[in-house]
Amino acid sequence: MTKDHARKNKAKHLKAKTAASFTSANAGTLHRHGLLDMSAAAPSPGTDMSKAAALVSAAWEFCEPCQRSLTEAVVDDPAAVLGLAGILLVVAPHAAPRNVEQIAALDRLQRTNMLRDCASLWWDYVDNKPFA
Incomplete structure (x- = not known):
């Protein structure tokens, strides 16, 4: 090679x-952002939450270019979107999606908006800093 x-x-x-x-x-x-360990937020043990964690860290650091590219990377993975949407169980339990099928039923724009909102909410309600 x-x-x-x-x-x-x-x-x-x-x-x-x-x-x-x-x-x-x-x-x-x-450039890289610190990462939050989001394995506990994964809806199933095999769900890869690394890009979702990077999205939350980019939102925490207000890095718009990274948020755009990471949102595009995460939006088509309903399990990762569900993991991020888990914060809604804390904030608004009545509005939180409960399973992957509910996420998959949303169109791409709705999932993108949900990702953006949930990534921002993580740091309003979680005491962890994103640096592992």
Whole structure:
């Protein structure tokens, strides 16, 4: 494998892992936010909550570019959206979705708006700082 090919593969995997752009990953100019351990918020043990945790951290640090790209990465995963929507059980129990089917029934715009709102709510009601 050539050196350039290895670098492209590394950038491709980093892009998939962080939801950053390929150009940023390839150039090594990514910035990172601290991560919150959101494994307890996962609706099932196998749910990957790493991008959802990164979204909450980006919201906490008011990083709009990261929020946009991470929202796009998380919005199509109903289980991760449900995990983030768990904060609604604390804030507004009557409005909180209870299962993945309810999340999947929402259209993409509704899920995006829910993600944005829930990511902001996490730091209003959780004492943890996002740095692990």
